[in-house]
């Protein structure tokens with residue numbers, strides 16, 4: 001089959017055009033049985049292909065027809081041996097990767113700043129995380145990935161780990177030397193699992209960072225929906241080499257996936273793959289060009305700084321995706337959060353994310369030059385206002401990293417244990433049963449199973465005082481914290 005073909009989308013449309021009389025779910029039956037306002041808004045075509053795994057349409061759980069062909073084409077496009085479609089985002093694919101290599105009690109090497117789906121998978125699988133500190137950028141106040149050196153240290157200390165998990169590229173588009181990390185891990189026979197949520201496009205342009213499959217990684221969970229043009233929630237899991245069993249990946253994915261898979265999402269993966277495989281280079285080229293133009297213009301605006309290629313060159317910043325516009329607003333003496341709200345209220349502009357010091361805007365093939373011009377105009381106005389008025393000053397907080405406490409129980413055991421609430425300030429020495437995180441840099445300060453240390457309690461209160469958001473605990477005021485219940489000896 002050629003990359004110009006779309007077996008799943010084409011097969012689905014052909015089936016819908018035959019207009020079969022449907023005595024099967026979904027019960028809306030091409031929209032006739034649903035709310036007319038919603039039906040009219042969504043449109044007939046979308047509803048006609050909102051179908052289910054009946055015989056002619058294959059089954060994601062046991063693919064043997066059009067889904068199998070679409071997955072094979074995706075594997076070829078991404079340089080994988082096997083590609084699995086996920087209708088549960090990259091979160092679902094990440095959970096499947098970890099559960100495919102870890103049994104209860106197995107060690108997995110993970111950066112501390114992982115997405116929450118990694119911690120969910122660690123709880124589901126019963127794996128024991130061995131954390132690696134990510135590199136912190138003190139100027140931007142963001143965390144990068146892990147360095148080759150820290151990975152090598154972790155591998156030498158834990159050669160019995162069942163997997164190494166890395167984020168490549170990060171949300172901000174920074175990547176480490178993935179090839180060297182993969183080679184090091186493979187020298188111990190340890191598979192490398194890559195969170196490629198923010199890097200579906202990098203495989204298709206040689207001036208973008210190396211993709212997981214290009215670097216020889218064993219598995220990659222890739223959000224096609226984020227930057228690759230498919231519908232929200234649709235992702236892929238790529239598998240390569242012989243350290244991981246594709247049959248086990250398929251059965252774990254299947255265990256965690258709805259039996260009512262959305263064909264709209266699946267078909268959108270098929271067409272996104274076609275576009276990436278046949279036009280990916282040109283589309284990425286166009287995005288890089290537009291982003292570089294915007295970067296140059298932003299850097300001419302007083303008190304704004306848009307990160308460029310100069311960030312490359314430290315052990316954690318081996319390469320960089322220029323389609324990410326990390327805009328530091330620190331010099332305006334307002335926070336990234338304030339800028340996000342101001343852009344929304346004053347200019348109807350929505351950014352990808354903001355934190356204390358930065359906003360992040362992403363440029364894709366979906367962007368138009370005139371939209372980028374509007375962003376530049378808005379940023380010029382913002383700079384004018386804040387360079388001339390005496391605005392409130394955000395207290396500068398040097399971004400530092402908290403200690404990683406000792407893990408005394410596996411996160412799974414802590415999650416299922418009996419717990420009680422105690423005053424947070426008096427909780428030193430107890431085993432925590434919930435997560436506590438502070439942004440930036442978004443690194444967990446405590447995860448379930450860790451022993452609470454005074455140093456990290458102080459760190460949390462210092463950050464609260466500086467106005468940084470603390471997330472995770474049930475009690476958002478952080479007066480109380482949930483810990484593992486201790487039973488006193490009975491006299």
Ligand SMILES: Cc1ncc(COP(=O)(O)O)c(C=O)c1O
Nearest residue numbers: 089090091092115171195197223
């Ligand atoms: C680094 C990272 N990994 C994984 C995910 C999960 O991806 P998805 O939203 O496709 O489940 C995200 C989502 O934002 C992410 O930022």
